[in-house]
Amino acid sequence: MSLLSIFESDKDGRRKSHIKNLISVAMVDGHLADEEWALLSRVAHHLGMSSETIQNIKNNPEEVKFIAPKKYEEKLQQVTDLVAVMMVDGDVDQKELELCKKIALKLDLLPRVINDMIDNAYHEIKAK
Numbered sequence: 001m002s003l004l005s006i007f008e009s010d011k012d013g014r015r016k017s018h019i020k021n022l023i024s025v026a027m028v029d030g031h032l033a034d035e036e037w038a039l040l041s042r043v044a045h046h047l048g049m050s051s052e053t054i055q056n057i058k059n060n061p062e063e064v065k066f067i068a069p070k071k072y073e074e075k076l077q078q079v080t081d082l083v084a085v086m087m088v089d090g091d092v093d094q095k096e097l098e099l100c101k102k103i104a105l106k107l108d109l110l111p112r113v114i115n116d117m118i119d120n121a122y123h124e125i126k127a128k
Contacts, residue, residue, distance in 0.1 A: 009020050012066050015048075017065065018047075019049065021103050022044075022063065023061065024103075025082050025099050027058075030092040039085055043081055082100045083100060083114060083117040083118060083121070087102055097114065097118075100114045101111050101114050
């Protein structure tokens, strides 16, 4: 399932909700690394969002309501994106990890899925 297919119809604001979550994870440690911003911008642009919309979400997160996807595959895709933003700068901050797990719970996924994704990513990196 492609990321764009998840968000084909965004009448309920799922795209903005997802980007807000990505921004929240990227900024929870007190700074926004260039790598984090680049990745979440790529995801947002892939979803058809303008740079202005992304900046507006960053500057006004309280205006974006959390909306959980209904399908399991969509939930996993969102968590995968969260983990990618958390790991892209090479530093898995404890606050980022905790927020990813909280969001996973909001998506009705066990927080353990975050640890599994991190472990899988490290194994893939070591295998290269």
